[in-house]
Amino acid sequence: MCLAVPGQVISIYDAVGTRMGRVNFGGIIKEVCLAYLPDIAVGDYTMVHVGFAISRVDEDSARKTLYAFQQMGLLDEELGESQ
Secondary structure (H helix, E strand, O other), rough: OOEEEEEEEEEEEEOOOOOEEEEEEOOEEEEEEEEOOOOOOOEEEEEOOOOEEEEEEOOHHHHHHHHHHHHHHHHHHHHOOOO
């Protein structure tokens, strides 16, 4: 299954002309392409699909969705890591 997963942007950097960031998914940190969201900032929440931030979401929605994914065991499946 391929879901968009919410996470919080914890840093932003340039990688050879591509806007990238580190995103925290409930304790799992991943590198994510932020090119589609030029206005996203550190502290914002985003939905990430296959390594690309595709939309900004509010914190409450992000936390509720992340919690539901954790309860269903989908985070490990989607992010490829154990917490």
